[in-house]
Amino acid sequence: MATRALPETNAADGARPLLLAMDGITKTFPGVVALSGASLRVGRGEVHALVGQNGAGKSTLVRILTGAHRRDSGEVVFAGQPVDFRSPQAAQRAGVSTIYQEINLVPYRSIAENIFLGREPRRFGLLDWRAMNRNARDLLRRLDISLDVTRPLYELNVALQQMVALARALSFESKLVVLDEPTSSLDEREVQTLFAVIRGLKQNGVSVLFITHRLDELYAVCDRVTIMRDGQTVAERAIPTIQKLELVATMLGKELGEVRQEGQTGFDQARRTARRTGPPMLEARNLRREPALRGASLSLRAGETIGLAGLLGSGRTEVARAIFAADRLDGGEVEFGGGPARFHGPAHAIRAGIGLCGEDRKAEGIIPYLSVRENLTLAALPTLTTAGIVDRKRQRAIVDRFITRLGIKASSPEQPVRELSGGNQQKVLLARWLCLHPKLLILDEPTRGIDVGAKAEIQALIDELAGQGLSVLMISSELEEILEGADRVAVMRDGETVAILDHAEVSQDRLLSLMAHGHEDDAALANSGPPIANDVAPDRGDQRGGR
Amino acid sequence: MAGGEPVRPGRTATNPAPRFAWTRHRALDLMQTYAGAIALVLLILYNVIFNASAFLTVNAIRVNLTQVAEIVIVAVGMTLVIATGGIDLSVGSMMAIAGVVAATILLSDVAPWNVPYLGGALAYVVPILVVAVFGAANAFLIANMRIQPIIATLILFISGRGIAQVIVGGRLQSFREPEWQVIGQGRVLGIPVQAIIMIVIVAVAAWVLARTAFGRYVLAVGGNEEASRLAGVPVTRVKYAVYIISAMLAGLAGLISIAINSAADPANIGRNMELSAIAAVAVGGTSLLGGRATIVGTLIGSLIIQLTTYTLLTEGLTDAWVRVVTAAAILAAVLIQRRSTR
Numbered sequence: 003m004a005t006r007a008l009p010e011t012n013a014a015d016g017a018r019p020l021l022l023a024m025d026g027i028t029k030t031f032p033g034v035v036a037l038s039g040a041s042l043r044v045g046r047g048e049v050h051a052l053v054g055q056n057g058a059g060k061s062t063l064v065r066i067l068t069g070a071h072r073r074d075s076g077e078v079v080f081a082g083q084p085v086d087f088r089s090p091q092a093a094q095r096a097g098v099s100t101i102y103q104e105i106n107l108v109p110y111r112s113i114a115e116n117i118f119l120g121r122e123p124r125r126f127g128l129l130d131w132r133a134m135n136r137n138a139r140d141l142l143r144r145l146d147i148s149l150d151v152t153r154p155l156y157e158l159n160v161a162l163q164q165m166v167a168l169a170r171a172l173s174f175e176s177k178l179v180v181l182d183e184p185t186s187s188l189d190e191r192e193v194q195t196l197f198a199v200i201r202g203l204k205q206n207g208v209s210v211l212f213i214t215h216r217l218d219e220l221y222a223v224c225d226r227v228t229i230m231r232d233g234q235t236v237a238e239r240a241i242p243t244i245q246k247l248e249l250v251a252t253m254l255g256k257e258l259g260e261v262r263q264e265g266q267t268g269f270d271q272a273r274r275t276a277r278r279t280g281p282p283m284l285e286a287r288n289l290r291r292e293p294a295l296r297g298a299s300l301s302l303r304a305g306e307t308i309g310l311a312g313l314l315g316s317g318r319t320e321v322a323r324a325i326f327a328a329d330r331l332d333g334g335e336v337e338f339g340g341g342p343a344r345f346h347g348p349a350h351a352i353r354a355g356i357g358l359c360g361e362d363r364k365a366e367g368i369i370p371y372l373s374v375r376e377n378l379t380l381a382a383l384p385t386l387t388t389a390g391i392v393d394r395k396r397q398r399a400i401v402d403r404f405i406t407r408l409g410i411k412a413s414s415p416e417q418p419v420r421e422l423s424g425g426n427q428q429k430v431l432l433a434r435w436l437c438l439h440p441k442l443l444i445l446d447e448p449t450r451g452i453d454v455g456a457k458a459e460i461q462a463l464i465d466e467l468a469g470q471g472l473s474v475l476m477i478s479s480e481l482e483e484i485l486e487g488a489d490r491v492a493v494m495r496d497g498e499t500v501a502i503l504d505h506a507e508v509s510q511d512r513l514l515s516l517m518a519h520g521h522e523d524d525a526a527l528a529n530s531g532p533p534i535a536n537d538v539a540p541d542r543g544d545q546r547g548g549r
Numbered sequence: 550m551a552g553g554e555p556v557r558p559g560r561t562a563t564n565p566a567p568r569f570a571w572t573r574h575r576a577l578d579l580m581q582t583y584a585g586a587i588a589l590v591l592l593i594l595y596n597v598i599f600n601a602s603a604f605l606t607v608n609a610i611r612v613n614l615t616q617v618a619e620i621v622i623v624a625v626g627m628t629l630v631i632a633t634g635g636i637d638l639s640v641g642s643m644m645a646i647a648g649v650v651a652a653t654i655l656l657s658d659v660a661p662w663n664v665p666y667l668g669g670a671l672a673y674v675v676p677i678l679v680v681a682v683f684g685a686a687n688a689f690l691i692a693n694m695r696i697q698p699i700i701a702t703l704i705l706f707i708s709g710r711g712i713a714q715v716i717v718g719g720r721l722q723s724f725r726e727p728e729w730q731v732i733g734q735g736r737v738l739g740i741p742v743q744a745i746i747m748i749v750i751v752a753v754a755a756w757v758l759a760r761t762a763f764g765r766y767v768l769a770v771g772g773n774e775e776a777s778r779l780a781g782v783p784v785t786r787v788k789y790a791v792y793i794i795s796a797m798l799a800g801l802a803g804l805i806s807i808a809i810n811s812a813a814d815p816a817n818i819g820r821n822m823e824l825s826a827i828a829a830v831a832v833g834g835t836s837l838l839g840g841r842a843t844i845v846g847t848l849i850g851s852l853i854i855q856l857t858t859y860t861l862l863t864e865g866l867t868d869a870w871v872r873v874v875t876a877a878a879i880l881a882a883v884l885i886q887r888r889s890t891r
Contacts, residue, residue: 008829026787371772380769381781
């Protein structure tokens with residue numbers, strides 16, 4: 003069995019015989035170390051959760067397991083054999099099936115055909131429909147599902163399509179089924195069905211690797227959990243031996259009860275104590291957008307910085323997008339600058355004085371082939387044109403001013419923005435809003451994937467701007483940023499704001515507890531009872547994972 | 550997760566690529582930027598050296614300019630569409646619609662001929678407005694109904710020529726209006742009028758793309774639509790604009806086409822024009838993925854295809870071989886682009 007000791011691994015806590023052992027896995031992409039010594043051990047007939055923040059390396063590790071990526075180094079032992087899958091097909095032949103959020107099946111063919119796609123039973127060279135339908139029914143029965151297997155797949159809802167995909171995995175005699183955030187598009191009842199099927203798989207001796215952001219589900223169905231952070235495996239535990247709070251703390255790399263050192267960020271702590279409060283700037287009430295937002299409220303004054311904390315999938319990003327009118331809302335009200343705001347879209351919100359720096363710079367921020375100059379002034383173009391013609395002189399003046407002011411490192415304003423480092427791209431995107439003199443700036447993970455120096459610079463800049471009267475709504479997964487940078491902190495869980503705390507009331511343990519439980523549960527810190535008892539309340543639906 | 554292509558062993562994050570890669574990258578960049586121009590110069594040199602007696606005549610130059618003008622005019626609109634990440638397959642049909650509408654007006658009795666030039670002016674303006682409406686219909690399907698551009702414009706590619714045939718009952722419309730036909734047959738200082746129109750359109754489009762907010766929005770939408778939307782770019786309006794411009798330029802090319810032939814044949818005006826225009830855009834170095842575009846490149850691309858065809862024909866190759874060789878030239882041009890965009 004285990005030859006090398008894992009950090010925080012307790013071999014005596016009920017581990018089953020191993021089916022899969024990945025050890026010392028490293029993987030580098032251009033400019034990024036995705037994995038540095040990650041490990042993953044899954045026992046036979048075990049439901050194993052894999053958790054971690056965005057960028058922790060979960061997806062890369064799974065892709066290496068399923069043959070979608072090749073590892074740089076490390077060992078993978080599957081069913082007693084050292085393996086190196088060269089493709090997802092090879093992994094599938096060996097007994098590793100992966101079921102993604104989007105079902106990769108053929109919608110217009112029947113359920114039975116989908117289960118046996120590519121391996122249809124034949125008789126005298128023709129399809130043996132009766133055998134195929136009978137076998138399909140048998141497989142589904144093993145999962146306790148009865149469906150008319152001749153119905154086309156598209157008639158089923160997403161959950162049942164997943165069941166079909168699971169039946170297909172079973173038909174491959176899979177030993178391990180990987181479920182990549184399977185519940186993100188399911189409603190509560192469908193989730194329960196899926197869990198029943200997962201338990202069915204387990205009874206059939208099949209192991210399940212379950213990637214999820216939803217802690218309640220993890221406690222409802224998993225036996226063990228592997229926690230990843232920064233490309234490494236930081237803990238592997240049996241579910242009954244780890245509290246939710248501890249799990250969250252481990253995921254974020256925090257020690258419970260640890261006395262936090264101040265001054266880990268570029269935020270100025272002196273300013274925080276001499277906090278100014280201007281007139282109300284933003285008031286968002288009961289924002290709803292199914293399934294990710296279920297009643298988020300917050301308010302913001304001029305010159306105030308609010309930190310928005312929460313785990314991945316808690317609805318943080320959705321709040322930001324809702325205020326900016328990037329997504330339509332199902333319900334709720336937004337007031338901005340003292341009056342009701344019903345923005346038709348981002349352009350409208352921008353005119354009102356709001357800017358949004360999105361979470362994903364590549365997908366939502368930069369226009370890769372356009373220059374620094376053009377990226378920087380993209381939102382400001384309407385103010386830089388006369389009769390549609392860009393005033394190059396004024397454009398250049400603005401660009402030069404912000405390049406100097408933010409210390410953007412580019413060979414020239416004409417350099418394509420995709421050639422810049424992440425930190426400099428982020429500065430360009432900040433400048434895109436700052437040159438419009440906004441009243442409210444929404445920053446979604448403003449320092450993710452940025453080197454330490456640029457990080458501190460950006461944090462100091464946020465402080466400086468707030469000092470000049472700018473309101474900032476800052477979403478961050480880094481607790482330091484929330485703790486040191488925000489005048490007040492709003493905590494989100496399951497699409498709701500569960501608490502709004504003043505800077506003085508905020509502590510790391512308090513935040514962790516709110517993020518994990520949705521309420522402050524001091525008992526949970528000391529209590530050693532089975533966490534499942536606290537968590538029987540099923541999740542009330544689904545959230546979108548990180549975008 | 551930070552995705553990306555797998556790295557070859559030996560490369561690390563701190564030393565992502567050996568130094569010479571940079572110069573190679575630059576060389577390929579230069580090659581991409583000037584490949585078209587170089588190829589064009591080579592083609593011209595070849596003709597000047599080996600074919601001077603035929604090529605360096607006023608007549609030959611006129612023929613080449615006349616033949617290329619329609620393609621360039623359509624391809625300029627196509628460049629804008631492609632720059633937004635779209636494509637317009639309906640341009641040939643738009644030419645046919647504009648052509649038959651113009652011919653119908655020219656041949657009609659209802660036109661108030663007693664007002665000087667009014668009928669002629671209507672025969673210029675009405676057809677282009679008609680196809681502008683069809684261009685807006687393309688944009689509606691693409692921007693509002695979210696249908697993929699290739700499918701959305703396929704609708705009018707198929708039905709547009711049918712509409713043109715219905716307008717004139719499928720018959721060829723012959724006419725003779727020398728003053729009106731100046732856009733296809735006239736010359737100014739010996740230069741064909743359509744070549745002058747072509748140059749003006751290229752110049753204006755290049756300037757619009759480089760200097761106006763609209764031009765930058767076109768590239769922004771093609772480069773990253775969601776980011777553009779979040780930066781306040783009026784994405785829907787930009788899409789309407791490019792499909793309407795593309796339709797109007799195709800309409801203008803349709804008018805030139807019937808002016809040259811003194812007849813409007815709904816079955817043949819602008820036939821295969823969509824393919825010629827897309828080829829010219831691709832050879833010119835505009836990325837078919839959107840976000841990067843060059844109008845001058847499109848002009849050069851059109852001229853390369855035109856001169857390749859002309860050269861091969863004067864060398865005595867049969868039409869069938871000319872097609873094969875031209876296709877090979879297009880493939881080569883696109884491959885050069887692909888390498889340098891890596």
